[in-house]
Amino acid sequence: MNFRHLKFFVATAESGQVSRAAAQLSISQSAVTNAVKELEAELGTPLFMRSAHGMEMTEAGRDFLSSAREILEKVEQAKKVRQKQSPVKGRISIAATYTVIGYFLPPHLDRLNQLFPNLEIRLSELNRESIEEGLLSNRFDLAVVLTSNLKNVEIETKTLLRSERRLWAANSHEFIRQGKAVTFEQIAEQGYIMLTVDEAAHTTMNYWGLSNAQPRVTLRTSSVEAVRSMVGNGQGVTILSDMVYRPWSLEGKRIGVTETDRPIPSMDVGLAWRKGTDLSHAAQSVLEYFNEAFLATRF
Known part of the structure; x- marks a missing residue:
């Protein structure tokens, strides 16, 4: 057990979702998931009940949360002593x-x-x-x-x-419900919401160029929130990184993520x-x- 395990556990407990914890910590979802599993294995008890709606703490998880917070708080206090002396x-x-x-x-x-x-x-x-x-x-x-x-x-x-890139779609979309990797040919049949900021469009076309399909772009936008809203409202799909993923659009529409059948370069x-x-x-x-x-x- 180390501070990383505690930090990731607390973030997951407070946010209720691995995706939100990963976004807050600027790390991948798999990193959070692995850390929680390692912590549960060491403690010998499940800390969360996992469901489609998120991560709900078990009784053991609730008991452990207070200890984890206390440890992390003590570490922060210790850091502040050094901070005051920083040259x-x-x-x-x-x-x-x-x-x-x-x-x-x-x-x-x-x-x-x-x-x-x-x-x-x-x-x-x-x-x-x-x-x-x-x-x-x-x-x-x-x-x-x-x-x-x-x-x-x-x-x-x-x-x-x-930060891994994955396919985003409305939570009710068949791509999310089918529970298996989606092909680029399937994605090409959907309206595609293209983010343009930070050369995202250029990067997107680079990895699409390795497939036999092309995205059917219905909107180009520099706004991540616009992408989120369009996807959440079922008006298209997109491929973006875990770092910018949030499970909800501004108006409260749920967004799911799933894997593609071809590897996509990370951001x-x-x-x-x-x-x-x-x-x-x-x-x-x-x-x-x-x-x-x-x-x-x-x-």
């Missing part, structure tokens, strides 16, 4: 893309502010091309980006999270900086934070 100070400029700022970065900015209270973080939201130019011209110290989109050989990257999130640059102490500290948060507990 890191100064200013760091970080660029990020739309998807990263919306679905990945905010909780980490909060933790960085707690860890390094004397460090000023200047954040800019830009597209990939502008971020690459800013890194190469030294306008930005670091960037948090979709590393799966970066190809510039002059930029160093470190991937932190690989990778990570850090980027100019290759060969001597990073400042502040930038090195931010790198170390993300290393500890993700790479040290990778499984």
Whole structure:
């Protein structure tokens, strides 16, 4: 048992769903599921009753939740002692893309502010091309980006999270109810809602190009919430990553996810900086934070 198990368990208990816990933690659903199973195996008792509607805690799960919260709270208190003594100070400029700022970065900015209270973080939201130019011209110290989109050989990257892409459809859709992998040929018969932000459309067409079918695009939009609403209302399907998945649209329509019969490249999130640059102490500290948060507990 480790802190990762406790953290994932508490997130699942509080959200009631593996998908929501995964979204809150910016990790894959399988990571949460595996951690909970490992914890149940070690404790020798089920902590949740699993159903189509989510995760309901057992009596043992409710008993364990208070202990898990107490342990995590003590860890946070211990961290604050170190935070007050942090020598890191100064200013760091970080660029990020739309998807990263919306679905990945905010909780980490909060933790960085707690860890390094004397460090000023200047954040800019830009597209990939502008971020690459800013890194190469030294306008930005670091960037948090979709590393799966970066190809510039002059930029160093470190991937932190690989978010799997799956098929989204209304919960009542036959694709969700059939309980088996959906073919690209089947998807091509449906209206397809195409997200365009952060080069999503370009990425989509790349992996569709490996199949013998093409999506029948009925809407192109830069709004993830528009995609969610259209899919939730049964007006089309889409393929997007677990990181941006939420089980409900804004108007309360349920959205399900399922697998496809062909592998789809993951959406990778990570850090980027100019290759060969001597990073400042502040930038090195931010790198170390993300290393500890993700790479040290990778499984």
